[in-house]
Amino acid sequence: MVGNALLALGGAHGVTGHAVTLADGCLVRNEWVCGEYLSSRKTEIWDALVQHTVITVVSVLLGIAVAVPVALVARRWRWLEQFVLGASTVIYTVPSLALFSLLLPFTGLSATTVVVGLVLYSLTILVRAIVAGLAGVPAPVVEAARGMGYGERRLLWQVRAPLALPTVMAGVRVAAVSTVALTTVGAVVGYGGLGDLIYEGLRTLFKPQVLTASVLCVALALAVDLLLLAAQRAATPWRRGRPA
Amino acid sequence: MSWLSETVAWLTNGANWSGPDGAAALLGEHVRVSAISLLVAAVLVVPLGLWLGHVGRGGTVALNVGNVGRAVPTFAVLVLLALAPPPFGLSQLSIITALVLFAIPPVLTNTYVGVREVDRAAVDAARGMGMSGWQVLRSVELPLAAPLVVQGLRLAGVQVIATATIAALAGGGGLGRLITEGFNRQDQAQLVSGAVLVAALALLVEGLFELLQRAVRPPSARA
Numbered sequence: 001m002v003g004n005a006l007l008a009l010g011g012a013h014g015v016t017g018h019a020v021t022l023a024d025g026c027l028v029r030n031e032w033v034c035g036e037y038l039s040s041r042k043t044e045i046w047d048a049l050v051q052h053t054v055i056t057v058v059s060v061l062l063g064i065a066v067a068v069p070v071a072l073v074a075r076r077w078r079w080l081e082q083f084v085l086g087a088s089t090v091i092y093t094v095p096s097l098a099l100f101s102l103l104l105p106f107t108g109l110s111a112t113t114v115v116v117g118l119v120l121y122s123l124t125i126l127v128r129a130i131v132a133g134l135a136g137v138p139a140p141v142v143e144a145a146r147g148m149g150y151g152e153r154r155l156l157w158q159v160r161a162p163l164a165l166p167t168v169m170a171g172v173r174v175a176a177v178s179t180v181a182l183t184t185v186g187a188v189v190g191y192g193g194l195g196d197l198i199y200e201g202l203r204t205l206f207k208p209q210v211l212t213a214s215v216l217c218v219a220l221a222l223a224v225d226l227l228l229l230a231a232q233r234a235a236t237p238w239r240r241g242r243p244a
Numbered sequence: 245m246s247w248l249s250e251t252v253a254w255l256t257n258g259a260n261w262s263g264p265d266g267a268a269a270l271l272g273e274h275v276r277v278s279a280i281s282l283l284v285a286a287v288l289v290v291p292l293g294l295w296l297g298h299v300g301r302g303g304t305v306a307l308n309v310g311n312v313g314r315a316v317p318t319f320a321v322l323v324l325l326a327l328a329p330p331p332f333g334l335s336q337l338s339i340i341t342a343l344v345l346f347a348i349p350p351v352l353t354n355t356y357v358g359v360r361e362v363d364r365a366a367v368d369a370a371r372g373m374g375m376s377g378w379q380v381l382r383s384v385e386l387p388l389a390a391p392l393v394v395q396g397l398r399l400a401g402v403q404v405i406a407t408a409t410i411a412a413l414a415g416g417g418g419l420g421r422l423i424t425e426g427f428n429r430q431d432q433a434q435l436v437s438g439a440v441l442v443a444a445l446a447l448l449v450e451g452l453f454e455l456l457q458r459a460v461r462p463p464s465a466r467a
Contacts, residue, residue, distance in 0.1 A: 093402060093446035095409035097420055098439030101427045174314065181317035185410065188427065195319060202323045202414060210327060214320035221315030 030207050037208035045197070049216055051111075052193025055183050056224070059115050060176045063122035070123070071130035072156075081131065088124035096121070096185045104189055114186035121182060122175040129171020133164030166239065169232040173225055180221040194220075250433035251440065260437070267422060271441060274418035277336065278405045281343035286397060288344070289352045293396075297359025297389070298381045306356035313349030318342050318407050326414045339411040339418075346407055347400040354396025358389035390460035398453035405446045409438075419445070 026034035038045070074081040099117040107113040137160050145159045184195030192199065194213040201210035233239075254260055261268045296302040325338035332338045362385050370384045412420030422438025425431070 089450070090443065090447070093406055093443045093450070094439055095406045095420070095423070095442050097409045097413070098423045098435065098442065101423055101435055102439065104427075105432070173311075177311065177314045181315060184317040184319045185413075187319075188413065188424075195317070198320050198323050199413070202326060205327060207327055210320070210323050214317070214324060217317055217320055218315050222312070225311060225315065 026208070032207050032211045034208035037212060045212065048194050048197050048213065049220070051191070052183055052217070052220065055111055055114055055118070055186065055191065055193055056176065056179050059118035059179050060122060060172070062115065063119045063126050063175060064172065066119065067123050067126035067130055071127045071134070074127065074131060075134060084127055088127060091120050092124045096182055097188060100186060100189050109189055111191045113189050114183065114191045118179050118182060122179055125171055125175040125178065129168050130164070133167035134160055136167055137163045165236055166232065169228065173228045176224050176228055177221045180217065180224055184217060247432050247436060251436040254433035254437045255440070267437070267441065270417055270419050270421050274408055274445070277339055277343065277411070277418055278408050281340050281404050282347055282397065282401050284340070285344045285347035285351055285400060289348050290355050290393060293352045293355025294359055294381065294386065297356045298377070298385055303356070306352055310349040310353040313346070318346045319410050319413065321345060322410060322414050334415045339416045343404050343408060347404050350399040350403070351396040354399065355393045358392030359385050361392065362388040387462050390462070391457050394453060394457045394460055398450065398457065401449050401453060402446045405449060406442060409442055
């Protein structure tokens with residue numbers, strides 16, 4: 001109020017002759033919803049979003065790349081399958097906070113730490129999904145293919161894989177969405193994407209930053225889910241007309 | 245492998261367990277917060293899931309709440325609540341609320357699916373015998389759905405225990421404190437000890453729920 005009066009008296013330079021930067025607005029008042037925050041911190045938000053997306057995509061792709069051979073090997077030997085499932089359950093009980101902190105001395109203060117942790121977590125979901133998907137392939141179909149002369153490799157890629165795809169894709173969707181959310185904890189080692197903004201926002205009590213980063217995180221996760229759902233529908237045309 | 249022996253040394257050192265900031269106190273706090281969160285989530289959502297499954301409505305919601313729930317990072321919810329005005333703020337209420345929201349999706353989905361998966365023939369037979377809807381739910385659907393309901397609680401329980409560690413990032417307590425302190429002090433033994441305790445607690449709860457799940461398996465399924 002006084003500031004307004006001073007401005008009215010002396011224009012932009014106020015009574016004292018100095019430039020009066022009358023700061024008022026949702027940014028100063030630290031409101032939850034603030035357009036000013038969005039416009040003034042565009043680069044920061046964008047960088048965090050990009051980092052978050054890259055970490056998620058790399059982790060999920062690596063997860064799939066590791067899970068496929070592990071699942072194929074696990075299907076071959078029963079005891080190995082039990083071991084892999086047991087090991088993945090144990091990994092899942094290790095809190096992400098601890099896992100990222102533990103990997104730090106080995107992989108340093110880098111995105112690698114977060115990616116390795118995320119890959120380990122997504123493995124638990126992906127290996128299960130791939131094993132379950134392959135196990136769900138109807139035996140008559142496999143027999144028919146064998147009768148037609150399909151060798152093991154052709155059987156795997158042209159018969160088992162397509163039929164296992166819906167279950168596997170469901171697992172990939174769960175893993176991807178979980179990874180987006182879990183990436184935020186990477187903030188403890190400084191590579192949490194949007195989680196970094198949230199963490200910093202807590203320490204500086206900066207409300208609009210926390211809300212914006214949180215909303216973007218959820219939006220990213222939902223976008224990833226919908227994208228993968230579309231990919232799944234596109235990859236399994238024979239299932240169109242049936243519920244996903 | 246020195247960290248292994250250092251961790252064992254840390255865990256067997258009585259001094260680390262005593263005191264208000266000792267491992268024992270933090271473990272107790274962790275168990276308390278996790279248990280309350282799981283209990284509240286169960287009370288809120290198991291009846292709802294049972295009812296929705298019984299009437300066969302709200303399936304899309306019950307099944308998709310899992311997808312949406314997974315998309316919301318608990319860390320974000322916790323920080324949002326920590327910055328909110330009292331009674332939230334940096335309090336146990338914030339942590340418990342965040343964990344309750346986190347636990348709801350798996351419990352709701354599993355409860356709903358559990359009731360839907362009940363053999364239709366059994367339900368029809370019960371109806372044919374003249375049982376009311378409520379009697380069908382209580383005497384037929386609930387016992388047959390029990391294993392899946394317990395599985396939902398088990399999933400939620402283990403995840404809540406692991407996730408409760410994040411509370412330490414927002415000034416909370418629990419075993420996460422051992423991890424963050426160990427991280428800040430570069431005390432790897434403390435860090436690993438915290439992680440080991442959380443994992444051990446989660447595996448213990450997993451085991452207990454496994455036993456519970458076996459116990460509630462209906463006689464027909466045990467054959």
